[in-house]
Amino acid sequence: MKRLAFGLALLAVLAIAALAAPFVAAALGHDPFAPDLFARFEPPSATHPLGTDDLGRDILLRLLYGARVSLAVGLAAALAATVIGTAAGLFAAWRGGVADALVMRLADFMLALPALPLLVLLAAADPSRIGLPARGEAAGDVLRIVVILALFGWIGVARLARAAALATLSRDHVRAARALGATEARILRRHVLPALLPPVAVATALSVAGAILAESTLSFLGLGISPPAPSWGNMLANAQELVFSAPWAAVWPGLAIMTTVAGCSLVADGLRRR
Amino acid sequence: MIIRRLLQIALTLAILSFCAFALIALMPGDPIEVAIAGDPRLTAEDAAHLRALHGLDRPFTERYLAWASGLLRGEFGYSRLFAQPVASLLRPALLSTLALAGSALAIALVAGVALGALAASRPRAAPLVDAIAVLGQAMPTFWLGILLIIAFAVTLGWLPAGGSADHGLGLTYLILPVTTLAIANLAAYARHSAASLEATLAEPWIRTARARGATERGVLWRHAFPNAALPILQIAALDAGALAGGALVTETVFARPGMGKLLYDAVMGNDTNLALIALLLVALVTMLATLGADLAQRALDPRLRER
Numbered sequence: 001m002k003r004l005a006f007g008l009a010l011l012a013v014l015a016i017a018a019l020a021a022p023f024v025a026a027a028l029g030h031d032p033f034a035p036d037l038f039a040r041f042e043p044p045s046a047t048h049p050l051g052t053d054d055l056g057r058d059i060l061l062r063l064l065y066g067a068r069v070s071l072a073v074g075l076a077a078a079l080a081a082t083v084i085g086t087a088a089g090l091f092a093a094w095r096g097g098v099a100d101a102l103v104m105r106l107a108d109f110m111l112a113l114p115a116l117p118l119l120v121l122l123a124a125a126d127p128s129r130i131g132l133p134a135r136g137e138a139a140g141d142v143l144r145i146v147v148i149l150a151l152f153g154w155i156g157v158a159r160l161a162r163a164a165a166l167a168t169l170s171r172d173h174v175r176a177a178r179a180l181g182a183t184e185a186r187i188l189r190r191h192v193l194p195a196l197l198p199p200v201a202v203a204t205a206l207s208v209a210g211a212i213l214a215e216s217t218l219s220f221l222g223l224g225i226s227p228p229a230p231s232w233g234n235m236l237a238n239a240q241e242l243v244f245s246a247p248w249a250a251v252w253p254g255l256a257i258m259t260t261v262a263g264c265s266l267v268a269d270g271l272r273r274r
Numbered sequence: 275m276i277i278r279r280l281l282q283i284a285l286t287l288a289i290l291s292f293c294a295f296a297l298i299a300l301m302p303g304d305p306i307e308v309a310i311a312g313d314p315r316l317t318a319e320d321a322a323h324l325r326a327l328h329g330l331d332r333p334f335t336e337r338y339l340a341w342a343s344g345l346l347r348g349e350f351g352y353s354r355l356f357a358q359p360v361a362s363l364l365r366p367a368l369l370s371t372l373a374l375a376g377s378a379l380a381i382a383l384v385a386g387v388a389l390g391a392l393a394a395s396r397p398r399a400a401p402l403v404d405a406i407a408v409l410g411q412a413m414p415t416f417w418l419g420i421l422l423i424i425a426f427a428v429t430l431g432w433l434p435a436g437g438s439a440d441h442g443l444g445l446t447y448l449i450l451p452v453t454t455l456a457i458a459n460l461a462a463y464a465r466h467s468a469a470s471l472e473a474t475l476a477e478p479w480i481r482t483a484r485a486r487g488a489t490e491r492g493v494l495w496r497h498a499f500p501n502a503a504l505p506i507l508q509i510a511a512l513d514a515g516a517l518a519g520g521a522l523v524t525e526t527v528f529a530r531p532g533m534g535k536l537l538y539d540a541v542m543g544n545d546t547n548l549a550l551i552a553l554l555l556v557a558l559v560t561m562l563a564t565l566g567a568d569l570a571q572r573a574l575d576p577r578l579r580e581r
Contacts, residue, residue, distance in 0.1 A: 109286055109289065112282075112283075112286055112515075112557075112560070112561055112564070113286070113290060113557050113560065114515070114516065114518060114519025114520075114556050114557055114560040115516065115519060116519045116520055116522050116523065116534075117519045117522055117534065117537050117552075117553055117556050117557075118519075118553070120522065120537065120538060120541055121294060121297060121298075121537075121541060121549065121553060122297065124541045124542070125297050125298075209412070213412075213414055216414055217414065217415075217416065217523055220414075220416050220523075221523070221526060221538065222542070233414075236414075236416060236417055236420065239420065240416075240420050240423075240527065243420065243423055243424050243427075243428050243435070244428055247424045247428060247429075250417070250420045250421065250424060251421075253417075254413070254414060254417030254418075254420070254421070257412075257413075257414050257417065258409060258412045258413050258414070258417070259412075260412075261411075261412035261413075261414075262408050262409055262411075262412035265408060265411060265412060266408065
């Protein structure tokens with residue numbers, strides 16, 4: 001129980017910080033996107049609480065705006081994965097037979113493959129060739145990463161949802177409902193779906209953590225959210241080039257990622273132990 | 275069982291190669307477009323001629339079949355980026371990745387199990403191990419790599435920040451990447467071995483062993499560990515495959531010329547042929563590693579053999 005509360009508290013602090021970004025920017029009087037070449041590599045001070053980066057931009061503000069991007073991508077990807085995964089798992093368990101086999105073989109196929117190299121290849125593909133916004137545009141980048149991460153994220157949810165749905169479908173109260181003449185849709189909605197909630201909630205918390213880590217990795221590799229839009233991953237890519245001139249720039253984005261992911265996994269642990 | 279698994283691997287590779295070939299068609303710039311960008315004197319007719327010469331004007335399936343049948347005959351083609359035959363690039367890269375991932379896996383397993391044993395045998399150390407495990411799993415690998423570079427290469431100057439030795443093993447170049455990858459993987463082992471050992475230590479036959487006068491250390495390693503090792507091995511089996519691909523980030527951070535870096539460079543440099551073959555090879559290694567780990571588990575656990 002302590003884990004759940006602690007994890008939720010961590011995530012709440014991060015969410016508030018992300019929401020407060022414009023107010024902090026107004027209070028400090030800086031623009032997190034505009035370079036200021038007269039203020040490069042400034043150490044932490046009252047005007048720049050965490051100092052400035054190689055283009056003279058305030059690191060605290062970029063961290064806060066980066067939180068918006070990273071949290072939004074993580075949440076959206078995890079929610080998409082949860083919806084797709086729950087639907088696929090429920091469908092597979094309910095239909096059984098060929099449909100079940102197809103869904104599960106697809107999951108096995110994707111699980112057998114090396115995830116990271118495939119993510120890199122997918123993220124490098126040019127979406128403008130199939131009529132989507134090109135890489136490098138902020139809104140397009142976010143959508144692209146969410147789609148790619150959801151493409152891999154649904155599998156874990158689907159397996160858990162399927163197992164829970166299979167267990168529930170063979171329980172007496174479901175058979176009783178069927179005997180009383182309930183429609184299949186009603187059985188799934190009233191009797192099976194609520195039983196899926198606990199395992200799916202755990203899977204969602206874990207996939208938020210996974211999605212945030214994956215997004216930061218792709219952005220670090222230059223395949224995720226492109227600069228000048230800040231994300232924790234691309235801030236670290238920038239920081240790696242500055243290890244000699246500004247080693248402190250590498251500390252904060254990494255701490256932010258670690259705190260967020262640890263918060264999510266504490267929530268998942270807490271939910272599982274309930 | 276082995277034959278069925280090998281057939282599955284072959285089928286998976288076939289499907290993957292088709293999907294990846296289709297995906298690569300979506301990557302920015304085909305080789306001719308790159309050539310045009312590099313040489314302003316190329317005319318539209320030249321470009322069309324080149325396209326026809328290299329078969330790029332053919333339908334997609336025909337191109338795929340031609341490429342795949344060449345691959346099966348062992349014709350891996352050339353890498354545009356490195357101006358070398360792909361086959362000659364793969365061997366050193368694969369060896370480098372296997373050295374990195376293999377030693378990281380070994381260290382992570384030993385250190386993870388030691389931490390787990392510490393948590394299981396000393397209840398007061400358990401929260402600390404738990405915190406290490408949660409933070410270790412939450413820490414992005416590339417951040418850990420950058421921090422180690424800052425500490426040991428930039429500040430202390432003890433170890434190289436990246437790259438690889440021109441000759442020989444290059445142990446000094448291996449230390450930081452192996453440490454990074456090992457720490458990134460150790461958390462999961464610590465958690466699972468702590469849970470598994472705790473569960474085993476609660477069994478009645480452990481109480482019997484204690485009653486017969488076995489020392490605490492003897493109980494932990496002689497009686498509990500062999501039984502608790504199986505679930506840990508199962509996690510390791512799942513991880514063994516993922517490690518080869520997971521090394522991509524570590525290799526990129528430390529500029530180590532392994533399979534992951536090769537694939538990444540190929541993707542970033544529009545070297546489609548190299549990217550495809552590197553992906554297939556990483557996938558093959560991943561699945562073979564998983565298969566090997568499964569076989570090892572079967573050899574150690576008689577209960578799995580019947581099935």
